[in-house]
Amino acid sequence: MSTAKPFKRILLTGAAGGLGKVLRERIKPWADVIRLSDISPIGEAQDGEEIVQCDLADKTAVHALMKDVDLVLHFGGISTENNFEAIMAANIQGTYNIYEAVHLAGVKRVIFASSNHVVGYYKTTDYINAEMPMRPDGMYGVSKCFGESLSRYYYDRFGIETVCIRIGSSFPEPINKRMMVTYFSYNDLVELLRCAAFTPRVGHTISFGVSNNPASWWDNRYASHLGFQAKDSSAAFAHKFPDSGDYPAADDITTIYQGGAFLLTGPQYKS
Amino acid sequence: MSTAKPFKRILLTGAAGGLGKVLRERIKPWADVIRLSDISPIGEAQDGEEIVQCDLADKTAVHALMKDVDLVLHFGGISTENNFEAIMAANIQGTYNIYEAVHLAGVKRVIFASSNHVVGYYKTTDYINAEMPMRPDGMYGVSKCFGESLSRYYYDRFGIETVCIRIGSSFPEPINKRMMVTYFSYNDLVELLRCAAFTPRVGHTISFGVSNNPASWWDNRYASHLGFQAKDSSAAFAHKFPDSGDYPAADDITTIYQGGAFLLTGPQYKS
Amino acid sequence: MSTAKPFKRILLTGAAGGLGKVLRERIKPWADVIRLSDISPIGEAQDGEEIVQCDLADKTAVHALMKDVDLVLHFGGISTENNFEAIMAANIQGTYNIYEAVHLAGVKRVIFASSNHVVGYYKTTDYINAEMPMRPDGMYGVSKCFGESLSRYYYDRFGIETVCIRIGSSFPEPINKRMMVTYFSYNDLVELLRCAAFTPRVGHTISFGVSNNPASWWDNRYASHLGFQAKDSSAAFAHKFPDSGDYPAADDITTIYQGGAFLLTGPQYKS
Amino acid sequence: MSTAKPFKRILLTGAAGGLGKVLRERIKPWADVIRLSDISPIGEAQDGEEIVQCDLADKTAVHALMKDVDLVLHFGGISTENNFEAIMAANIQGTYNIYEAVHLAGVKRVIFASSNHVVGYYKTTDYINAEMPMRPDGMYGVSKCFGESLSRYYYDRFGIETVCIRIGSSFPEPINKRMMVTYFSYNDLVELLRCAAFTPRVGHTISFGVSNNPASWWDNRYASHLGFQAKDSSAAFAHKFPDSGDYPAADDITTIYQGGAFLLTGPQYKS
Amino acid sequence: MSTAKPFKRILLTGAAGGLGKVLRERIKPWADVIRLSDISPIGEAQDGEEIVQCDLADKTAVHALMKDVDLVLHFGGISTENNFEAIMAANIQGTYNIYEAVHLAGVKRVIFASSNHVVGYYKTTDYINAEMPMRPDGMYGVSKCFGESLSRYYYDRFGIETVCIRIGSSFPEPINKRMMVTYFSYNDLVELLRCAAFTPRVGHTISFGVSNNPASWWDNRYASHLGFQAKDSSAAFAHKFPDSGDYPAADDITTIYQGGAFLLTGPQYKS
Amino acid sequence: MSTAKPFKRILLTGAAGGLGKVLRERIKPWADVIRLSDISPIGEAQDGEEIVQCDLADKTAVHALMKDVDLVLHFGGISTENNFEAIMAANIQGTYNIYEAVHLAGVKRVIFASSNHVVGYYKTTDYINAEMPMRPDGMYGVSKCFGESLSRYYYDRFGIETVCIRIGSSFPEPINKRMMVTYFSYNDLVELLRCAAFTPRVGHTISFGVSNNPASWWDNRYASHLGFQAKDSSAAFAHKFPDSGDYPAADDITTIYQGGAFLLTGPQYKS
Numbered sequence A, B, C, D, E, F: 001m002s003t004a005k006p007f008k009r010i011l012l013t014g015a016a017g018g019l020g021k022v023l024r025e026r027i028k029p030w031a032d033v034i035r036l037s038d039i040s041p042i043g044e045a046q047d048g049e050e051i052v053q054c055d056l057a058d059k060t061a062v063h064a065l066m067k068d069v070d071l072v073l074h075f076g077g078i079s080t081e082n083n084f085e086a087i088m089a090a091n092i093q094g095t096y097n098i099y100e101a102v103h104l105a106g107v108k109r110v111i112f113a114s115s116n117h118v119v120g121y122y123k124t125t126d127y128i129n130a131e132m133p134m135r136p137d138g139m140y141g142v143s144k145c146f147g148e149s150l151s152r153y154y155y156d157r158f159g160i161e162t163v164c165i166r167i168g169s170s171f172p173e174p175i176n177k178r179m180m181v182t183y184f185s186y187n188d189l190v191e192l193l194r195c196a197a198f199t200p201r202v203g204h205t206i207s208f209g210v211s212n213n214p215a216s217w218w219d220n221r222y223a224s225h226l227g228f229q230a231k232d233s234s235a236a237f238a239h240k241f242p243d244s245g246d247y248p249a250a251d252d253i254t255t256i257y258q259g260g261a262f263l264l265t266g267p268q269y270k271s
Helices: A018-026 A059-065 A084-105 A139-158 A186-198 A221-226 A234-240 A260-265 B018-026 B059-065 B084-105 B139-158 B186-198 B221-226 B234-240 B260-265 C018-026 C059-065 C084-105 C139-158 C186-198 C221-226 C234-240 C260-265 D018-026 D059-065 D084-105 D139-158 D186-198 D221-226 D234-240 D260-265 E018-026 E059-065 E084-105 E139-158 E186-198 E221-226 E234-240 E260-265 F018-026 F059-065 F084-105 F139-158 F186-198 F221-226 F234-240 F260-265
Strands: A007-013 A031-038 A049-053 A071-074 A109-115 A161-167 A204-209 B007-013 B031-038 B049-053 B071-074 B109-115 B161-167 B204-209 C007-013 C031-038 C049-053 C071-074 C109-115 C161-167 C204-209 D007-013 D031-038 D049-053 D071-074 D109-115 D161-167 D204-209 E007-013 E031-038 E049-053 E071-074 E109-115 E161-167 E204-209 F007-013 F031-038 F049-053 F071-074 F109-115 F161-167 F204-209
Touching: A007 A018, A018 A031, A018 A186, A059 A084, A071 A084, A084 A109, A084 A139, A084 E084, A109 A139, A109 A186, A139 A161, A139 A204, A139 E139, A161 A186, A186 A204, A186 A221, A204 A221, B007 B018, B018 B031, B018 B186, B059 B084, B071 B084, B084 B109, B084 B139, B084 C084, B109 B139, B109 B186, B139 B161, B139 B204, B139 C139, B161 B186, B186 B204, B186 B221, B204 B221, C007 C018, C018 C031, C018 C186, C059 C084, C071 C084, C084 C109, C084 C139, C109 C139, C109 C186, C139 C161, C139 C204, C161 C186, C186 C204, C186 C221, C204 C221, D007 D018, D018 D031, D018 D186, D059 D084, D071 D084, D084 D109, D084 D139, D084 F084, D109 D139, D109 D186, D139 D161, D139 D204, D139 F139, D161 D186, D186 D204, D186 D221, D204 D221, E007 E018, E018 E031, E018 E186, E059 E084, E071 E084, E084 E109, E084 E139, E109 E139, E109 E186, E139 E161, E139 E204, E161 E186, E186 E204, E186 E221, E204 E221, F007 F018, F018 F031, F018 F186, F059 F084, F071 F084, F084 F109, F084 F139, F109 F139, F109 F186, F139 F161, F139 F204, F161 F186, F186 F204, F186 F221, F204 F221
Parallel strands: A007 A031, A007 A071, A031 A049, A071 A109, A109 A161, A161 A204, B007 B031, B007 B071, B031 B049, B071 B109, B109 B161, B161 B204, C007 C031, C007 C071, C031 C049, C071 C109, C109 C161, C161 C204, D007 D031, D007 D071, D031 D049, D071 D109, D109 D161, D161 D204, E007 E031, E007 E071, E031 E049, E071 E109, E109 E161, E161 E204, F007 F031, F007 F071, F031 F049, F071 F109, F109 F161, F161 F204
Antiparallel strands: none
């Protein structure tokens, strides 16, 4: 009948994280049941929800997580720079576990929360697209490169479709000048996910997740088939970052490279 | 005086066809006389019209058709898949006849109704432009490849300008999900023809004929000089094709390739 | 036993033509039987040969020609500029007939004698490859564009593999200065055919057929998988075309464009 | 306090010229002091202005001009075709003097008024970007090529940032059909300058200066990081240039090439 | 004195592996000491050698391994398809350990044994280069993608240079038809390593490791600065793989894709 | 009769310079008369020579120089870094004078001694071609950029053909490690000039002038029509620059960029 939702069950990993919480409500119209998973507590299941606390590094648990799932929104794992072993467990072993489970369970499509940090070592004067070589800006970024390569394999070998979303800065509003370029509003995030979920064919698509901001580093041409059209813009917040003639120092790598302050958080500070 | 129209006489071939009928009225302001031609009956000539019933495969008739013509809108021929011999007569012999007549009559410009089916074997996840190799999806598409190559020759050799329009789906509205990508409204069609007719120099230009739809397979960068800006969008019809999680089968070539159902109508079904 | 040849039966069309005669002897080691076909008389069948006189425009005859064939070397048709109707019958209808017959007979691969005249309207200062748009220099060239488009379709739709060879100037030796660039020795032609016939996968490949001459207009990168390595060079004939400071006139199109004197033989001289 | 302006002192060369007069008022909010320079008289200094009459070919004067400057808008020199010696003094020696002075004074950024005439010999059917080879259309254009190369050197060697703006036709409104493509409104000019002045990093950027006109020859992708979004369009003036079927002559180079009538003003008419 | 070798100490990981054994002797002239490491026993140290048995997944051991090293040839880890956890320990954790140790020890350059299996899902009719997206053909390939991304990061962030060598088939001779394309003789391997070790600047270079074979899938243009010129060719072994007209089945993925039989060994066969 | 030389009179500017002296003898077979010009004394005219001492900055003298000339080899001007005013007089005013004289005298072709220093700010790990943006490494390089732009204009506007040769290091042999990449033997220089002089059409061609050295930074694909095939290689001198593991410092710009030590000689050292 007309009240049927498009999917029976969507799995959202990382549901207790910043974006996970945003998505929890927004994607409800897409499936009869949203299965929410995180390594941290998520709270009570509401109507149309299932809650499964799960460590993605636990293969058996991840395989159980996938039962009766139609679509996966893989937002789980570590989302900032951290020590490599932690990132490896969560983002490398974890993402591998997701894909093996997807494969065994016969799920047809994954939306993978990749990151702009897979290309953070391009310059802020570069204009790049999804077919150019990756230039990660830390261990977090390297782990997302792994996820993109892995998902490409599962598509080429098994036909499992993935949309990798290289998420910019998805926050309520830009909080520094860099985010005037990388801002990705929650509304635009949800709209891009909607396009990624419902376009009949996506193959293996890489899309930059970014609003319609005035300045742009990313050319989304290779995701044109998704039909995503950003409606928000950082221009609405321009008054918070007034024009300044106080140029950054010539050797300030946080403004030379797209990755920004992320570049200062790499492994060298661990020892 | 100010009421003079830009052209004295425009020839519209295929005037009895689907698009021919649409254009008949719309292009009236462009010329003192519109000469309407088709192999089928067209009806009565109205004010400012001339009617010439003509088989494009008839060389003598086509040469006569061209007398005193300033501009040709070549929409004649067969516009769906058919047996090769019929397509060859109408679209290959016919288009050759048109160009030879254009050359002999000294007509300076042709607008050629090519088709998206010259690239129908690109994938629905590809984003292509007019300089990429053609990938026709049937005999109809192959005949349009011929027309594009032929018109290139007449431009390189004789300076006869052509705008090849790779028409998407030009109907009153999209009638299936594929047309959400390929929809080309009548208003946008007429506007693109206007740009093609009145841009001072067009050389040999290939333009995809498509409205400003959310999803896009075609990059019109090499036709930027035409100044065409689509005003309509298939988004207005999105409610007719609600989001669905029921993905097409992995081997359903009508959703893998841009050509859609056309791919199933090729020569193999004739024997 | 060890004396078995790779193929049971190869069909060579155009066997009475210039290159057909060269190939007749050279390809004997490749198949138990070489079936030789031409519209003109070919002479007596020798050991390991079959002779079938046949007009390629005759569909029924072409279908009969294909019986028990493993591989087609399609060198038939008209190989110089001519009136369009003759070219259409031989090269357009004829090539279509070949491919339909190939399809119905289940032949897996065709080697198609295309021509450098599909790109004759590039400049002699251009360096082009097989993915760039075609620029034919006459009706003959346009008919070869058709053959390339058609064969692409049969590969995309039915998996029938084709190697299109854009033959340069395949003569005993260069007879003018242009041929110092386009010379394609008989030995190199046979070697390229050998590569095209025996590479395990060729898909739809376009290869320029040219020897290892000092000057080059054509970049064969997209045929690298064929393993063709030219062994001859026009340099051996350089003494016949001594250096000259007598530059061609600025408007001499036969030296401006790659097609050379072919450019002067187009349809405009027929009327 | 909140009334502080972004810069202490901006130098505007060419302040008495057509665009200099426009900018004089518009850029006042950007700096405490605007230093105005020209070889011609500029009039009285108004509040927040300094006037320095100066020949850019005079090295000593140019070095003095740069004292205490934060940002340079280099609009000085000759802006139309002229005899080479005059252009060399003003645009070649002059621009060199500016950059040496910038280097010695420690100025960090220059906005250089380059011109679309550095690419005027591309065709009006071409769509070009900033990474394609330059094709100047006269001595003026050649001198601007020099300025672009020179500024590139000062960036690569000394880290002095430059935005080269290839200005289209910056006039109150389009006055011929070519300007329907090249029109660059004063508002859009000022906005592009604002982006060029205040983007934190620009490196060496080349941006086409053009409004959001329907037809376009220039792809500004490599300046995407500037965040410039044109708000005006020549479409507002379309009624002044009604559609016409009176095509230009086939050999009319002013419509074949982007440079327009500039092409007719080169050095050959001097002797 | 003149007998000094270029390096004091080179570390070769994977010294007990197939290629490690080959290299052990060949690289002796490059350093006073070759430190040989493997997880398996390597045998007795000979003159100018040090032997350290070491599991690359053991961080502490790897850091000790790097003491006083000038150059690393990282050939260790798992070199065939295997279960993911084993590959992750050896190739992901292991390569990370190597780079962290390199960084802490101040080693300036690494030569990383990557693999053609990072691009194994390109077609055998494709011609690819090092700037095109990776298409791994199994977990082994994915782990090598990780190594390439990781080494890019260490170069961008710390200036540690790496040459990634996408090794083809480095065996005494080709043992199947695919290896006629991918063959990489031991001599050519050593020569490429020599170029990678001694070119003054390599930055982060990706080079395909392949001999000068007739057919080629890989364009090494982006490694041109290394000066590597292969001297061997699989042509010497052509007689072992005679021409055959027995084409592979249309759906035989081991001949459709460059990865060959590797494609059949992925994770799906583990469960 | 058979002893006629291809040209009547070739003008060689810069005849007293390093390469001028080499060429003086080598090009004798190409013309009845070689007119030798330099600002410095050249010595006695020998048989078949004319000597004209001339400052290229002297317009009248340059125009006289061009009388009865068929071909110009423009090697004159300043060939190392120098103060800008000297470079401007010799290389900018001087080259302009040459082209105006060429235009007025009706000379059809110029071979222009450009320099690899027009691209000296590319990295030594880059592989570049003639269509990529110029990156000069000093005032000398900037002046050669000017010459390339100027000659492009004279070709586009007047049809005067030029081959710009971006000369590498043309010396008797490599004298440092950089020259192992940039070495251009005298024999190869003469052969490239021969190709540039005698190819029937060259339009405006940019060719890197470099021998067939093992390592390469320059892709000469856009000069393929010249037919130049280098016969010498720096490999013959490899023993003079033995392999060394003593890597240059990370911030040593003379090895980071292609321009080498030239980068240290720019204008900043003048003040």
